[in-house]
Amino acid sequence: MTVMGAGESAKYSCARLNDICEVVLDLDEKYNIERKKFGVVTPTDINYFKSVLSEDRVLTDESEVMPFNIDWIKNCRGQSQVVLKPKTVEEVSQILTHCNAKKLAVCPQGGNTGLVGGSVPVFDEIVLSLALMNKIISLDEISGSLVCEAGCILENLEQHAKEHNLIMPLDLGAKGTCHIGGVNNFEDILKLYRSAKLSLGEILSAFEMADAAAIDACVSSLKLTNPISSYPFYVLIETHGSNETHDSEKLGGFLEQEMASGLILDGTVSSDPNKIHAMWTLRESISTAVLLDGYVFKYDVSLPLKDYYKLVPKLKQRLGPTARRVCGYGHIGDGNIHINVSIPAYDKRTLEMLEPFIYEEVAKLDGSISAEHGIGFRKPHYIHYSKDATSLQLMKDIKQLMDPNGILNPYKVLPD
Ligand SMILES: O=C(O)CC[C@@H](O)C(=O)O
Numbered sequence: 001m002t003v004m005g006a007g008e009s010a011k012y013s014c015a016r017l018n019d020i021c022e023v024v025l026d027l028d029e030k031y032n033i034e035r036k037k038f039g040v041v042t043p044t045d046i047n048y049f050k051s052v053l054s055e056d057r058v059l060t061d062e063s064e065v066m067p068f069n070i071d072w073i074k075n076c077r078g079q080s081q082v083v084l085k086p087k088t089v090e091e092v093s094q095i096l097t098h099c100n101a102k103k104l105a106v107c108p109q110g111g112n113t114g115l116v117g118g119s120v121p122v123f124d125e126i127v128l129s130l131a132l133m134n135k136i137i138s139l140d141e142i143s144g145s146l147v148c149e150a151g152c153i154l155e156n157l158e159q160h161a162k163e164h165n166l167i168m169p170l171d172l173g174a175k176g177t178c179h180i181g182g183v184n185n186f187e188d189i190l191k192l193y194r195s196a197k198l199s200l201g202e203i204l205s206a207f208e209m210a211d212a213a214a215i216d217a218c219v220s221s222l223k224l225t226n227p228i229s230s231y232p233f234y235v236l237i238e239t240h241g242s243n244e245t246h247d248s249e250k251l252g253g254f255l256e257q258e259m260a261s262g263l264i265l266d267g268t269v270s271s272d273p274n275k276i277h278a279m280w281t282l283r284e285s286i287s288t289a290v291l292l293d294g295y296v297f298k299y300d301v302s303l304p305l306k307d308y309y310k311l312v313p314k315l316k317q318r319l320g321p322t323a324r325r326v327c328g329y330g331h332i333g334d335g336n337i338h339i340n341v342s343i344p345a346y347d348k349r350t351l352e353m354l355e356p357f358i359y360e361e362v363a364k365l366d367g368s369i370s371a372e373h374g375i376g377f378r379k380p381h382y383i384h385y386s387k388d389a390t391s392l393q394l395m396k397d398i399k400q401l402m403d404p405n406g407i408l409n410p411y412k413v414l415p416d
């Protein structure tokens with residue numbers, strides 16, 4: 001079964017966003033940073049790349065290069081003039097040897113679905129697109145190990161694993177039985193989570209939450225259907241064990257118990273793939289739906305569960321009417337919350353109200369400033385809120401060892 005993943009929602013949102021989002025700010029303009037002293041690509045370099053790759057895998061035409069310069073949420077735009085599309089490790093190696101000798105900076109790019117500006121160039125770094133490195137090399141059915149190239153997309157891996165009666169452990173699409181419910185306050189969600197872990201144990205495969213503002217974005221902007229009435233908070237609970245009848249009986253029993261206890265006020269449950277798909281689409285479309293408000297500041301932080309939702313009301317209060325929407329949603333099971341703040345159009349004053357405030361608050365609560373989206377371009381200067389000087393030095397030493405000229409994805413992850 002396929003559930004809308006990041007790639008699919010990206011395609012969908014780009015079509016919609018093209019209509020509403022004319023302004024993408026260049027990264028140096030937005031963040032006021034200076035280009036480092038890397039080499040500049042010359043016609044000789046281009047000829048060399050064409051000799052390594054076939055001509056059609058060296059893109060220099062502005063319109064062809066542009067999509068590789070802009071991230072899918074249209075938050076960041078780099079200024080690269082060359083995209084290279086290797087097909088083999090040997091080709092990558094030849095390109096990087098050349099770039100290293102000439103000190104040409106390189107931005108490796110996968111699906112370009114990143115949310116922190118890590119996947120697009122900042123200045124004129126060469127984009128090394130891994131899109132054509134999409135071969136599955138081997139699958140050991142006994143150990144369950146799959147070896148694949150770096151540009152494989154999850155959906156294809158999922159399909160391949162399925163043909164061998166296996167699933168991807170990162171599988172976002174294998175759904176068993178799914179429930180979406182309305183729960184009154186955040187404390188109830190935590191009680192429900194504890195209870196779900198106790199009652200459902202090993203078959204609990206997802207426990208997601210979204211607040212009313214997040215679901216409202218899907219309903220009002222994307223016209224998706226919310227299968228239950230309006231509540232301040234929603235949870236999506238999914239079970240995925242080896243015996244479907246047993247799993248749905250177990251989930252059914254749990255839901256009955258928690259509806260009687262009042263922790264769940266309303267809900268719908270299904271094992272029908274189409275209905276499950278609709279439930280996940282609602283949850284996984286929030287990210288895209290909020291983008292249609294205008295400009296979105298996206299935060300991806302992890303917090304101790306007792307404090308998981310604390311920042312959302314705090315930010316609402318801090319921003320007042322400046323914000324069009326402040327919403328929180330995410331993966332309770334992982335302790336990750338996505339806080340999205342939307343405003344009609346990009347505005348530096350709002351950015352200054354949000355940062356570093358939000359990271360200071362996360363640090364006070366003993367959380368991490370990056371949960372699952374990474375540090376990318378947007379967070380290196382805040383990494384010290386979550387990592388101490390020793391850890392940072394170790395990370396810098398490893399980077400120095402592997403990339404002594406610092407040509408790989410400069411301006412990202414580690415602060416200068
Ligand atoms: O856009 C976001 O902030 C979160 C995206 C994604 O990680 C999700 O869980 O929906």
Ligand SMILES: [Zn+2]
Nearest residue numbers: 330331338372
């Ligand atoms: Zn997420």
